[in-house]
Amino acid sequence: MSLRQFQVHQQSSGAVFDHPEDLYPRASxxxxxxxxxxxxxxxxxxxDLSDREQIELTGVDRLxxxxxxCTNDIKGLQPDQxxxxxxxxxxxxxxxQINAFHHGDSIWIDTAPGQSEEITQxxxxxxxxxxxxxxxxxxxxxxxxxxxxxxxxxxxxLDLDVDSLEVFQQLRVPNSDARLxxxxxxxFDQPGYLxxxxxxxxxxxxxxxxxxxxxxxxHDAFDALRIESQYxxxxxxxxxxxxxxxxxxxxxxxxxxxxxxxxxxxxxxIDSLGHVNKEIRSIGLEGSxxxxxxxxxxVAGEETPQEVGTITSAASSFGKYPVVAMAVLRKTANSPGTxxxxxxxxxxxxxxxxxxxx
Numbered sequence: 595m596s597l598r599q600f601q602v603h604q605q606s607s608g609a610v611f612d613h614p615e616d617l618y619p620r621a622s623x624x625x626x627x628x629x630x631x632x633x634x635x636x637x638x639x640x641x642d643l644s645d646r647e648q649i650e651l652t653g654v655d656r657l658x659x660x661x662x663x664c665t666n667d668i669k670g671l672q673p674d675q676x677x678x679x680x681x682x683x684x685x686x687x688x689x690x691q692i693n694a695f696h697h698g699d700s701i702w703i704d705t706a707p708g709q710s711e712e713i714t715q716x717x718x719x720x721x722x723x724x725x726x727x728x729x730x731x732x733x734x735x736x737x738x739x740x741x742x743x744x745x746x747x748x749x750x751x752l753d754l755d756v757d758s759l760e761v762f763q764q765l766r767v768p769n770s771d772a773r774l775x776x777x778x779x780x781x782f783d784q785p786g787y788l789x790x791x792x793x794x795x796x797x798x799x800x801x802x803x804x805x806x807x808x809x810x811x812x813h814d815a816f817d818a819l820r821i822e823s824q825y826x827x828x829x830x831x832x833x834x835x836x837x838x839x840x841x842x843x844x845x846x847x848x849x850x851x852x853x854x855x856x857x858x859x860x861x862x863x864i865d866s867l868g869h870v871n872k873e874i875r876s877i878g879l880e881g882s883x884x885x886x887x888x889x890x891x892x893v894a895g896e897e898t899p900q901e902v903g904t905i906t907s908a909a910s911s912f913g914k915y916p917v918v919a920m921a922v923l924r925k926t927a928n929s930p931g932t933x934x935x936x937x938x939x940x941x942x943x944x945x946x947x948x949x950x951x952x
Contacts, residue, residue: 623812631912633809638744640808641816644736647710649703653725663856667849671696676762678847680838682857688836691828706828736796741786751806782823817909821918824876831906839864842874875928877945878915884908885936894933902927914951
């Protein structure tokens with residue numbers, strides 16, 4: 595199936611595209627943002643995440659090599675296990691946000707849109723005598739993300755035995771003509787499955803999930819859900835200006851027990867201090883204004899407001915708050931419950947800092 599055929603299929607399904615000129619167009623919604631959001635929270639929704647990138651790492655030294663250049667324990671992975679990690683430089687600044695999965699004779703790296711070139715160039719500089727080989731597979735494989743309380747049941751209807759999968763375990767479907775791999779990643783604090791498969795079969799699988807009961811959903815709902823779950827995206831909320839611990843993903847993405855790796859010393863020093871000076875947080879807003887990236891955040895009620903952060907992403911929601919936003923906030927203003935104000939040239943709104951919704 596060509597990319598054009600995939601676009602036509604999505605358009606015929608009622609998708610509305612926010613950037614139709616992109617190589618992998620992102621449907622912003624399929625007619626009802628509220629329906630899509632509620633399906634994800636109450637039943638199951640499926641999102642097209644084919645703009646995420648895939649890298650395959652092969653060679654005898656693959657585990658040891660990747661272990662030496664990211665923040666989590668790669669050498670400890672067993673076949674069909676995975677983990678979240680950051681690729682960092684020597685100063686522990688983030689160069690990439692990855693999910694690494696052990697495929698037996700290779701490691702597959704799932705990463706944020708547009709990041710494969712930077713990650714592969716960075717890692718390739720350190721391959722000297724090691725038997726390690728990087729291959730970008732993004733043009734061949736796409737990803738669908740199925741999430742919600744009924745996500746497991748929907749996959750079981752398709753004869754996919756995912757009952758036993760724990761978080762960051764995967765099922766490589768035997769004899770799949772789509773080379774389907776189902777990866778359990780609970781990004782929204784509920785069952786979630788990242789389904790990676792060949793593009794030539796992705797429309798068929800999308801339709802199968804919908805026929806089994808999943809609601810097609812766009813990136814507007816996806817952004818609301820991930821912001822509520824404080825799941826940042828590299829290239830949107832994070833960049834190489836951020837230290838690894840500023841991402842607020844220590845428990846999920848950083849091993850403080852593994853040995854030396856590039857960036858380990860600054861990470862260990864920050865851990866001994868007990869905190870970083872700023873960190874990713876989510877903010878709940880009343881009203882309907884969705885603040886653009888770059889909007890200033892100040893502490894509410896101060897006579898002389900001082901900027902404590904800037905908004906990195908925001909979305910309308912249908913949960914506790916009508917609008918949610920994400921920002922990297924200074925330590926003085928990032929405690930849950932802190933009242934803040936978002937200020938743009940012609941708009942302002944009151945907000946409350948949170949790390950997870952009730």
